[in-house]
Amino acid sequence: MADWGRNVVAFFFSALGMLAGHWVGTTGAPPARPPTTALAAGEALSVPSFTLVDAEGRQRILVATSREGSPAMWFFDRNGKARLNLGLYGDDNAFIVLNDDQERAVEILRTRGPKSAPFLVLKAEGRDRIVMGLGGAAMDPFLHYYDVDGTRRTVFGSAMP
């Protein structure tokens, strides 16, 4: 009976102590401040990546190099999904991509090919629905859209993306 009582005391006070310690550690202490770097006037900050965090410490903007080794930037929503991405592809063409809440590309504004032809692609459910830009040898303008059944309609121009 005495052992049982000792165990209860040990369990109860350990748990109470842990809760108190955790509370003090998370709320009682001042919030962790992001590291700061003092720069002299005119000096540049050179780092391999930069993360902007919100008040809760969540990553909201990331500036870094992509898997292709090109510079890029990602904007994250509150759920940690990348909703906006811009930068350069591996072939140095530029892009801006707007994503839905499942990180699927919805709108792509980019250049393409050795002539850096401008393209705008609007997508739904992962499928291209509107493609507009300049293409072909003469870089002629074109505008195509796709019906719900996937049939391509040409509004003007004929260049294929």
Place this chain on the structure above:
Amino acid sequence: MRRRFGSAVFYLTLGFLVGLAVASASRRSRPGAGSPSRPAARELRVTSAGSAASILFGSSSEDSPAMWMSQGRGRGSVQLGVHGNGFPFVLVSDAAIRNFGLVRVDGKNASPILVYRSDDVVRLVFGLSMTEAGRPAFLAHYTADGARHDFLGAYCDHPSRACTR
């Protein structure tokens, strides 16, 4: 009795230290407490000496990530980021935002939309339907007096934004 009190204090102290260590470890593992070579901050401003140009990375009034680029002195600006509802946008505009090109995602269909506005009047809207099933394409343009012409599909432009809900 005294022994039991001593034992309680011991376990209380031990538990407190364990709790403190766990809280400290979880704080360190949060993103944002990056190493000096991978800095993290709440705001970053890039300025250039002798110029009004600046780039600002930070949180918008909707508590969402955003970036502002401006040349200063009333010129144009580029803004991009994520709205409070999670929809991304890119806005290229004059300083007063009376003339702009806007690329955004909006509506219950999370439809991609492109908008051109001139002198505070929307002149062209292009994208996929925000309301219709199948999200058919639309292209609407407006005359300077506001008359709408549907070149392709149908654009819902109800002023109450009913089409985007």
